Amino acid sequence: GAGVSQSPRYKVTKRGQDVALRCDPISGHVSLYWYRQALGQGPEFLTYFNYEAQQDKSGLPNDRFSAERPEGSISTLTIQRTEQRDSAMYRCASSLAGSTSTDTQYFGPGTRLTVL
Amino acid sequence: GDSVTQMEGPVTLSEEAFLTINCTYTATGYPSLFWYVQYPGEGLQLLLKATKADDKGSNKGFEATYRKETTSFHLEKGSVQVSDSAVYFCALSGRGSTLGRLYFGRGTQLTVWP
Numbered sequence: 001g002a003g004v005s006q007s008p009r010y011k012v013t014k015r016g017q018d019v020a021l022r023c024d025p026i027s028g029h030v031s032l033y034w035y036r037q038a039l040g041q042g043p044e045f046l047t048y049f050n051y052e053a054q055q056d057k058s059g060l061p062n063d064r065f066s067a068e069r070p071e072g073s074i075s076t077l078t079i080q081r082t083e084q085r086d087s088a089m090y091r092c093a094s095s096l097a098g099s100t101s102t103d104t105q106y107f108g109p110g111t112r113l114t115v116l
Numbered sequence: 117g118d119s120v121t122q123m124e125g126p127v128t129l130s131e132e133a134f135l136t137i138n139c140t141y142t143a144t145g146y147p148s149l150f151w152y153v154q155y156p157g158e159g160l161q162l163l164l165k166a167t168k169a170d171d172k173g174s175n176k177g178f179e180a181t182y183r184k185e186t187t188s189f190h191l192e193k194g195s196v197q198v199s200d201s202a203v204y205f206c207a208l209s210g211r212g213s214t215l216g217r218l219y220f221g222r223g224t225q226l227t228v229w230p
Contacts, residue, residue: 004159031216042120042205042220043160056216091160093218102148102167102209105218107160 002026004108006092012114013082021077021111025094032075033105034067037089049075082115089113118143118210122221129196129228137191137224139180139206147208149173149182149189150218154203163191163204196228 005024013019025032031050035043045059051072060066064082069075079086089112093105123138141147151163151173164173169184178193189206206221 033216033218035218040222042122042207042222043218044220045217048216056214059217093160102165104150104162104165106162107152109159 004092004094004106006090006108006111008111009109010112010114012116014116015082015084017082018078018080019082019113021079021090021113023075023077023092023094023108025073025075025092026096026106029094029096029106031095031097031103031105032069033093033095034075034077035091035093037091037110039088043091046077079113082113084115087113087115118147118208118214118219120206120208120219120221122206123224124222126225126227129226131198131228131230132195133228135191135193135196135200135226137204137206137226139189139191139221141187141189141206141208143187143208143210145211146184147210149180150207150209151178151180151189151191152205152207152220154205154223156202160205196226198228198230201226201228 007022033048034046037043047057049069064080067077089110091110093107095103097103119142148167150165152160153163164175166173166182172181203223205223207218
C-alpha cells in the first residue's frame with residue numbers, strides 16, 4: 001500500500017512569509033509525528049498526534065510553529081513569519097498503534113524548506 | 117534526558133569488509149532501540165529494532181544486540197556491499213513522559229567502494 005506522503009517536497013520562501021507543510025500518513029495509522037532535521041544531524045522531535053488529539057507539542061521551538069490534524073488523518077505543520085534558521089528538512093512519520101515505545105514509525109520523504 | 121550517541125563518520129570501506137557502527141544511549145527505564153537507514157535521495161527506512169534487553173534485531177545481513185549492561189546497540193554486518201552505502205541513524209524510543217518520540221543520533225555516513 002501507499003506509504004507516508006508529504007507535500008511539497010521542496011519549498012523556497014522569503015523571510016517573513018508563512019508556510020504550510022502537509023503530511024498524509026499511512027491509511028489507518030493512529031499516530032502521526034513531525035520531526036525537523038538540520039543538515040548533518042539526526043531528526044529532532046517536534047510534535048505528535050493520536051487521532052486528532054495533539055499529545056505532545058513540547059518539541060515545537062516557539063509559537064511561530066503550530067500543527068493540526070483535524071480529522072485524524074492528514075496533518076499540516078504551519079510556520080508563521082519564517083526565519084532563515086527555520087531552513088531544514090521537515091519529516092513526518094506515522095505508526096499503527098497509539099503511541100507506544102515499541103511501535104515502528106514509518107517516515108515520509110520529507111519537505112526541504114529553504115528560507116531566503 | 118534520553119539521548120543517543122553515535123559513532124561519527126564518515127566510514128569508508130571496501131566491498132566485503134566487516135562493518136561496525138557504534139551506538140550508546142542514555143535513557144530512563146527501558147527504551148526500545150532502532151536503526152534507521154537513509155539511502156541517497158530517499159527517506160528514512162527502518163532497518164531493524166529491539167524492544168528489550170538481550171534482543172537481537174536483524175535484517176538484510178545487519179544485526180544489532182540490545183545490551184543493557186553497556187547501554188549499547190552497535191550495528192554490524194559481516195560483509196558490506198556497494199548498495200549498503202547510505203546514512204545510518206541509531207534511535208531510541210522512551211517511555212513515561214516522552215512516550216512516542218524518537219531520539220536520534222547524528223547519523224553515520226557509510227561509503228562502500230567496489
